[in-house]
Amino acid sequence: MKILVMNAGSSSQKSCLYEIGDLLPTQPPNPLWEAKIDWTHQPNVAELSVTTEGGKVKAELPASPRAQVINRLLGTLWTGATQVIANPQEVQVVGHRVVHGGKDYHTSIRITSEVKATIDRLSTLAPVHNPANLEGIEAIEQILGDVPQVAVFDTAFHAQMPDAAAIYPGSYDWIKKGIRRYGFHGTSHRYCAQRTADLMARDLSELKLITCHLGNGCSLAAIQNGRSIDTTMGFTPLDGLMMGTRSGSVDPSILIYLMRQEGYTADRLDQLLNKESGLLGISGVSNDMRAVMQAIESGNDDPSGEQRSYRARLALDIYLHRLRREIGGMLMSLGGLDALVFTGGVGENSALVRSAACEPLTWLGVKLDPAQTVSSEDALISAPDSAIPVWVIHTQEDWTIARDCWELLQA
Known part of the structure; x- marks a missing residue:
């Protein structure tokens, strides 16, 4: 079965093609084809990169309309130096990462007109991501016709959290309005939990795990009996940990203060909290942890006279403080x-x-191996005498989406 995975973000589109036989492999296989579109590097330009065993292609395209750019990306599957299939009809199912499934979806589901309508309705909760996910679904309809499509929701893994963890202590009326903690990165947390159980040769339903997804977006999940019972992201992906450009949790009164005293609008607050905060906002250097650490090591002030290394160190210290606090939670x-x-x-x-x-x-007996090294393989990085094992797992969200597609079609 040839499975196309579409992982759409607000400013990028990642795609890959897997081929799976009659049995699911025990290890994630390498995709036959991987492609990415990036709209962020150059104004009005979409940068396309495609990789297969047989070759690589890079191209710069007009940034819009989005559907035409996706059409060009998919064309590299069956034409040119990166061709891996003879024609579009070889694709048997397409899986989409969809950020917000609200309270409606607890599992991955075959996409129908009703599912599309729900994804559209939930765009009010994920205005940056759900419309992009829907665009990808509709682009596939135009290009591949009635090929089966599957939605895999970021929120689904957290959908059965206890009410005490999911409901905010505001007005009870919020519950009726759908205001609650939904959680995100669910596909990654789900994969890492199962992969850890496999590596430990344990049944996931017997384990208590904390999974830490730390990237430009960051979230933690508390997983018990194979289910998420708590997580740091909330009604939106803004809650919880400090991130690359997102603030994470802040006192709501700060926002009221900025509106009253500084005249901030809702749009200005949205831009500030989601795009201008986090590592970037505090360090003034970058949203990338590597660049922040380089600034710390340089020890130099920038031309404006601000203490570049101090701000970078402060950003790292806040990031670590909040990470430790939330792990404790x-x-x-x-x-x-x-x-x-x-x-x-x-x-x-x-x-x-x-x-x-x-x-x-350390009071719990956690000890890391001083010589811990991590390559492309998943690794146990705790010391042999550590009371609790610590793992590094290379998340495989695309493979999880492909696996869900395979299982749905088999069923």
């Missing part, structure tokens, strides 16, 4: 811990962040 929700898991760009690659996050857990 997840630990209390679980009432125990069988493994701590790191994933995402920062979680997989920054030994400093992992070590700093685990340092306060």
Whole structure:
């Protein structure tokens, strides 16, 4: 079965093609074809990159309309140097990452007109992402006709959280309005939890896990008996941890103050909290953890006279403080811990962040291997005598989407 995965974001489109036989492989296979469109680097330009075993292609395209850019991306599947199939009809199912499924969807589902309408309605809760996800679905309809399509929701893994964790302590009327903690990165948390259980040769339903998805967006999940019982992101992906450009949790009165005293509008607050805060807002350097650490190491002031290295160090310190605090919160929700898991760009690659996050857990007997090294393979990074194992898992969201497609079509 040839499965196309479409992972659309607000400013990028990642895609890949898997081929799966009659049995699911125990390990995620390499995709036959991988492609990415990036709209962020150049104004009015969409940068296309495609990789297969047989070749690579890079191109710059007019940034819009989006459907035409996606059409060009998909054409590289069956034409040119990156061709891996003879024609579009070889694609048997398409899986889409959809950010917000609200309270409507607890599992992945075959896309119908009713599902599309619900995704559209939920765009009010995810105005940046759900419309882009819907555009991808409609582009596939235009290009591949009535090929089966499957929606895999970021929120689904958290949909059965206890009410005490999911409901905000505001007006009870909020519940009727759908205002609650939904949580995100669910596909990543779900994959990492199952992969950790497999590596530990344990049944996931027996384990208590904390999974730390740390990238430009960051979230934690407390997973018990294979289910998310608590998470740091909330009604939107803005809640919880400090992130690349997002503030994470702040006192709501700050926003009221800025509206009353500074004349901030809702749009200005949205821009500030989602695009100008986090690592970027505090450091003034970058939303990328690597650049922040380089600024700390340089120790130089920038031309304006501000203390570049001080601001970068402050950004890192706040990031680590909030990470440790939220890990503590997840630990209390679980009432125990069988493994701590790191994933995402920062979680997989920054030994400093992992070590700093685990340092306060020494009272629980957590010890990291001083010689911890992480390659492309998933790795146990705790010491042999650590009371709780610590893992680095390379998240495989695209493979999880492909697997859900395979299972739905088999069923």
